[in-house]
Amino acid sequence: MVLCRTYDLLAADxxxxxxxxxxxxxxxxxxxxxxxxxxxxxxxxxxxxxxLFVEQWATADAHRAGGVVLGKAALSHVLAALATPPAAATLMPIALHG
Known part of the structure; x- marks a missing residue:
């Protein structure tokens, strides 16, 4: 099942x-x-x-493994530019009928 991970970010001025x-x-x-x-x-x-940064992953396991592959160092420039910590959410799709 597809998983959507969102990050709501605010840059320093x-x-x-x-x-x-x-x-x-x-x-x-x-x-x-x-x-x-x-x-x-x-x-x-x-x-x-x-x-708003939005990632779509094939599975929750793929998302977790992706975080390991990416590593924390890949986020250093993002974190250095933020005014506040990012707000993150994991979203699952809802099937729409009609």
Whole structure:
């Protein structure tokens, strides 16, 4: 079953461009991991410091394994550009009928 992992991020005032660049780099690295079915990055049109990073994984196990493969060092530039810790959520799809 597909799993969606979201990260709601807020850049420090002077770090918006740095966070955007770090997230674009991170997206490329995450996409290359086995079991990743896609990554999307959104920037708030009204609040440019606000970003949403969305990962889609084939399974929860693939997501966990991806975190190990990626390693914490891959997140250092993202974490350095944040104003606050990211809010994360794991979402499961709901089948829509009709």
């Amino acid at each position: 002077d770090r918006i461009e740095a966070l955007r660049d770090a997230l674009v780099t991170l997206a490329g690295r995450v996409r290359a991991i086995a079991g990743c079915e896609g990554v999307q990055l959104f920037q708030d049109a009204d609040v440019p410091a606000h970003f």
